[in-house]
Amino acid sequence: MSGALAADLLAWFAQTGRDLPWRRSGRPRDPYPAWVAEAMLQQTRVETVLPYYARWLRAFPDAGTLAAAPLDAVLAQWQGLGYYRRARNLHAGAQAVAAAGWPHTLAGWRALPGVGPYMAAALASLCDGLDAAAVDGNALRVLARLSGEEGAIDLPAVRVRLTGLANALLPPGRAGEWNEAVMDLGAAVCLPRRPRCGDCPVRRHCAAAASGRAADLPARRPRRPQPVEDVAMAVALAPDGRICLQRRPDDALLGGLWVFPDPARLGLPPAAGWPLLAFTHVFTHRRWRIDGRLHRMDGPLPEAGDLRWLHPGAVDALALAAPTRRLLDAAQRTLQIG
Numbered sequence: 457m458s459g460a461l462a463a464d465l466l467a468w469f470a471q472t473g474r475d476l477p478w479r480r481s482g483r484p485r486d487p488y489p490a491w492v493a494e495a496m497l498q499q500t501r502v503e504t505v506l507p508y509y510a511r512w513l514r515a516f517p518d519a520g521t522l523a524a525a526p527l528d529a530v531l532a533q534w535q536g537l538g539y540y541r542r543a544r545n546l547h548a549g550a551q552a553v554a555a556a557g558w559p560h561t562l563a564g565w566r567a568l569p570g571v572g573p574y575m576a577a578a579l580a581s582l583c584d585g586l587d588a589a590a591v592d593g594n595a596l597r598v599l600a601r602l603s604g605e606e607g608a609i610d611l612p613a614v615r616v617r618l619t620g621l622a623n624a625l626l627p628p629g630r631a632g633e634w635n636e637a638v639m640d641l642g643a644a645v646c647l648p649r650r651p652r653c654g655d656c657p658v659r660r661h662c663a664a665a666a667s668g669r670a671a672d673l674p675a676r677r678p679r680r681p682q683p684v685e686d687v688a689m690a691v692a693l694a695p696d697g698r699i700c701l702q703r704r705p706d707d708a709l710l711g712g713l714w715v716f717p718d719p720a721r722l723g724l725p726p727a728a729g730w731p732l733l734a735f736t737h738v739f740t741h742r743r744w745r746i747d748g749r750l751h752r753m754d755g756p757l758p759e760a761g762d763l764r765w766l767h768p769g770a771v772d773a774l775a776l777a778a779p780t781r782r783l784l785d786a787a788q789r790t791l792q793i794g
């Protein structure tokens with residue numbers, strides 16, 4: 457019976473699988489585009505990734521070019537995608553590949569920075585033809601419905617069970633196709649809120665559809681609230697119109713990106729300044745409640761290695777963190793500076 461499910465899914469995939477740029481190399485897939493795509497797709501939607509992916513491959517057409525590029529150029533290409541750790545990992549990974557060649561085992565893929573179990577299985581199946589099921593959140597949803605799993609998919613035991621199921625279902629020798637087919641099913645048919653069971657190629661194998669529970673699965677667990685931190689940011693305006701940006705330390709949150717500094721860093725009193733924009737920036741595991749204020753500087757401008765005073769038109773050369781961009785837009789609207 458499991459063979460029939462795989463056959464139905466792969467037949468559907470052969471007809472309707474998405475034509476995506478990183479899928480154009482034939483099988484096995486070329487590792488470099490596949491790896492770049494997986495890194496971008498880790499936390500970002502396909503439609504958003506497409507233009508970034510195209511530009512990235514033009515800027516860094518292969519692992520050697522990427523390995524030799526300066527980190528700041530790599531981060532600048534990533535600008536707008538968020539979660540910059542992924543760009544650093546690609547850069548470091550390219551250097552490992554330039555030195556030692558591409559991996560050909562699950563463990564080899566796992567050894568590249570930023571490659572977890574999902575990405576290792578995806579890349580080993582796509583690029584090396586290994587029989588490994590790539591199970592991310594979308595696959596977990598599809599598998600939970602197919603098997604009628606009642607447990608919440610953020611529970612480790614449930615993930616282990618569904619990963620085992622996926623590895624049992626995948627047709628040996630065709631894991632790359634299977635993994636892409638599951639991705640496409642989750643993206644186009646087995647949707648999170650409104651699964652389109654009427655159009656589904658594996659409906660006759662699906663426990664959730666049989667019991668009318670498709671939209672109720674997977675079960676959810678209430679999430680803990682994320683910690684909130686108050687962060688003050690100063691848009692400090694020099695008499696000559698320049699503003700001050702600060703480069704975050706490499707190992708910090710938003711490492712290597714440019715932000716508006718804390719007022720204290722510029723010797724400004726905490727509650728001073730003119731309120732510009734208060735907003736929340738959401739990270740994976742915490743939130744910043746940002747209070748952005750405008751300060752007009754008089755007297756000598758503080759200088760330091762991590763600070764830079766520049767005209768607003770010149771900041772686009774730097775890799776800006778998302779909250780920086782937002783505050784900068786607010787300042788430009790307010791001040792009509794540019």
Ligand code: ADE
Nearest residue numbers: 476479494497502636639
């Ligand atoms: N093709 C290969 N990997 C993919 C992914 N993670 N998302 C969408 N399409 C893909």
Ligand code: SF4
Nearest residue numbers: 646653656662665670
């Ligand atoms: Fe998902 Fe419905 Fe297809 Fe089952 S039948 S896999 S719930 S779309």
